[in-house]
Amino acid sequence: MKDVIAQVAAASRRPRTTVMRGDVRFVVVHHSVTPITYKWEQILSIHLHKGYQSIGYHYVICGANGEIFKCLPVGPPPVVGAHVKNENSYAVGICITGNYEEQFPKTLAISALCRLWRELRGAFPKAKLVGHREMKKSRTKCPGKYLQRIVERIQQGKQL
Numbered sequence: 001m002k003d004v005i006a007q008v009a010a011a012s013r014r015p016r017t018t019v020m021r022g023d024v025r026f027v028v029v030h031h032s033v034t035p036i037t038y039k040w041e042q043i044l045s046i047h048l049h050k051g052y053q054s055i056g057y058h059y060v061i062c063g064a065n066g067e068i069f070k071c072l073p074v075g076p077p078p079v080v081g082a083h084v085k086n087e088n089s090y091a092v093g094i095c096i097t098g099n100y101e102e103q104f105p106k107t108l109a110i111s112a113l114c115r116l117w118r119e120l121r122g123a124f125p126k127a128k129l130v131g132h133r134e135m136k137k138s139r140t141k142c143p144g145k146y147l148q149r150i151v152e153r154i155q156q157g158k159q160l
Contacts, residue, residue: 001068001069001070001116002067002068002069002070003070004040004069004070004071005070005071005072005073008040008044008054008055008071008072009054011041011044011048012044012048012053012054012055013048013052013053013054014053014054015053015054016053016054016072016079016080016081016082017079018079018080019075019077019078019079019080020075020077020078020079020080020089020090021077021089022089022090023090023124023126023127024078024090024091024092024123024124024126024127025090025091025126025127025128026084026087026090026091026092026127026128026129026130026135027091027092027093027094027117027120027121027124027127027128027129027130028083028084028091028092028093028094028130028131028132028135029094029095029096029113029129029130029131029132029143029147029151030057030083030093030094030095030096030132030142030143031063031095031096031097031098031099031100031101031142031143031144031147032046032060032063032095032096032097032098032099033098033099033101033142033144034046034097034098034099035097035098036062036063036064036097036098036103036106036109037062037063037064037097038062038063038097038098039060039062039067039069039097040055040060040069040071042097043055043057043060043095043097044071047082052082054072054082055071055072055081056081056082056083056093057071057072057081057083057093057094057095058070058071058072058073058074058078058079058081058092058093058094059071059092059093059094059095059116060094060095060096060097061094061095061096061097061109061112061113061116062097062109063096063097063098063105063106063109064097064098064106064108064109065106065108065109066106066108066109066110066111066112067112068112068115068116074092074120074123075123076123078092081093083095083132084132084135084137084138085137085138086137087135087136087137087138091135092120092124092127094113094116096109096112096113096143096147099144100143100144100145100146100147100148101141101144101145101146102144103146104146105146105147105150110150113150113154114154117129117154128155129151129154129155130151130155131143131147131148131151131152133148
């Protein structure tokens with residue numbers, strides 16, 4: 001895992017500093033709907049172009065090679081991200097680059113997600129792994145039907 005928090009902060013309009021006040025209840029999986037080769041730099045650029053002050057995800061996983069980038073501090077306590085409208089104050093966000101409504105995630109990206117989830121589950125034992133579409137206020141297909149299937153298998157403890 002590459003820690004790029006300092007680089008993200010330096011490239012941001014304003015680094016994220018607000019911390020979560022309660023327990024992390026969700027680790028939310030997203031897809032970027034970009035080429036799978038994108039990394040944190042391209043996701044940050046997209047977020048800045050949309051008017052965000054910084055990147056919205058705590059982690060970005062490159063869909064092509066499974067490389068994990070830690071983009072926002074996860075504490076304790078974690079910094080509040082910007083990835084689930086009205087629910088960021090208790091959720092850590094993971095984005096896997098690619099469009100998983102149209103393609104199945106690569107094995108390296110799935111393995112990276114599983115490794116990261118094991119680590120985060122240890123840090124946040126009350127948290128539940130969910131796809132973005134599972135959040136109560138979300139109206140989205142994110143993280144795409146194929147990645148959502150993987151998230152559900154992980155939730156059920158099934159072998160991948």
